Amino acid sequence: GIPGFGAAPAANDPMWGYFTSIAGQDGEVDAExxxxxxxxxxxxxxxxxxxxETCRIMIAMLDRDxxxxxxxxxxxxxxxxxxxxxxxxxxxxRDRSGTVEPHEMSQAITTMGYRLSPQGLNGIIKRYSKNGxxxxxxxxxxxxxxxxxTENFRRRDQMQQGAVTFQYDDFxxxxxxx
Amino acid sequence: GIPGFGAAPAANDPMWGYFTSIAGQDGEVDAExxxxxxxxxxxxxxxxxxxxETCRIMIAMLDRDxxxxxxxxxxxxxxxxxxxxxxxxxxxxRDRSGTVEPHEMSQAITTMGYRLSPQGLNGIIKRYSKNGxxxxxxxxxxxxxxxxxTENFRRRDQMQQGAVTFQYDDFxxxxxxx
Numbered sequence: 001g002i003p004g005f006g007a008a009p010a011a012n013d014p015m016w017g018y019f020t021s022i023a024g025q026d027g028e029v030d031a032e033x034x035x036x037x038x039x040x041x042x043x044x045x046x047x048x049x050x051x052x053e054t055c056r057i058m059i060a061m062l063d064r065d066x067x068x069x070x071x072x073x074x075x076x077x078x079x080x081x082x083x084x085x086x087x088x089x090x091x092x093x094r095d096r097s098g099t100v101e102p103h104e105m106s107q108a109i110t111t112m113g114y115r116l117s118p119q120g121l122n123g124i125i126k127r128y129s130k131n132g133x134x135x136x137x138x139x140x141x142x143x144x145x146x147x148x149x150t151e152n153f154r155r156r157d158q159m160q161q162g163a164v165t166f167q168y169d170d171f172x173x174x175x176x177x178x
Numbered sequence: 179g180i181p182g183f184g185a186a187p188a189a190n191d192p193m194w195g196y197f198t199s200i201a202g203q204d205g206e207v208d209a210e211x212x213x214x215x216x217x218x219x220x221x222x223x224x225x226x227x228x229x230x231e232t233c234r235i236m237i238a239m240l241d242r243d244x245x246x247x248x249x250x251x252x253x254x255x256x257x258x259x260x261x262x263x264x265x266x267x268x269x270x271x272r273d274r275s276g277t278v279e280p281h282e283m284s285q286a287i288t289t290m291g292y293r294l295s296p297q298g299l300n301g302i303i304k305r306y307s308k309n310g311x312x313x314x315x316x317x318x319x320x321x322x323x324x325x326x327x328t329e330n331f332r333r334r335d336q337m338q339q340g341a342v343t344f345q346y347d348d349f350x351x352x353x354x355x356x
Binding site for chain 2: 032053056060068115123126130131153157162166167173178
């Protein structure tokens with residue numbers, strides 16, 4: 001290919017500036033730095049900025065080496081996933097209240113391709129609701145967690161049988177950080 | 179036994195007043211009501227009140243019927259567990275800074291009887307730290323989650339083999355709420 005084409009230099013990426021100015025020397029961000037980064041880039045727009053808790057889950061989703069930090073490539077991977085979720089949310093939040101209703105959240109999760117029992121879906125939605133509605137921050141936390149847990153499960157379900165045998169330590173390791 | 183002895187009437191329980199005034203008609207509290215209840219009872223004392231996020235995990239730990247709510251008996255069960263964790267925390271927080279250090283957190287978890295690999299322990303502690311220290315709210319969130327996940331695991335590990343086979347839906351159900 002043409003040199004420098006396809007893999008655009010990070011310097012041309014508008015997010016690169018926010019990221020490097022905050023990541024500093026080690027080139028990685030922890031949860032608090034990620035929160036600052038997303039707030040400065042105004043990712044949530046008119047919605048409230050992400051809570052530290054949600055940023056911790058974002059880090060954990062992509063933190064394969066368990067350092068509690070995230071490099072620029074993981075940051076871009078996160079943004080790609082988040083843009084999809086945001087589009088979904090905005091579509092459902094027609095009245096711009098910053099919240100969606102439980103049945104819309106349920107629809108969103110199903111649209112993303114997760115196959116959960118009605119009981120499972122209900123339990124999840126209740127957990128991420130406030131006064132019967134779901135705010136953007138909680139919606140994203142739910143999406144991040146669902147994706148990360150499903151990936152952790154699939155990575156171990158190599159025969160694609162829909163069942164995984166976990167050792168206790170492994171079970172705790174891949175659920176406690178999320 | 180002597181009637182009314184041993185099982186003290188709830189009315190004599192100092193926590194009963196806080197609980198019923200907030201629980202109202204249905205006799206149960208959701209996460210927001212639980213937060214108010216623990217704040218009014220000044221459970222955290224000189225430490226910051228519990229975050230809503232931590233209260234949600236508290237509800238999920240004992241929410242066996244998946245209603246997202248907690249009755250008085252579960253509330254008392256929660257307080258019993260929390261008093262133990264609080265004692266531990268206060269013991270480690272000698273300088274009354276409201277935080278403990280990672281190695282103290284690690285010691286606390288080990289003292290509680292959890293057997294985790296050093297990798298697992300480190301991952302957990304990083305997740306619940308802020309600037310390298312662990313605040314009371316995060317410490318309790320970690321204890322609640324660790325207890326609930328371990329109980330979910332043990333309940334399925336009836337032969338006590340330290341290994342459990344999870345179906346996908348069950349795995350998501352017993353991890354997403356925590």
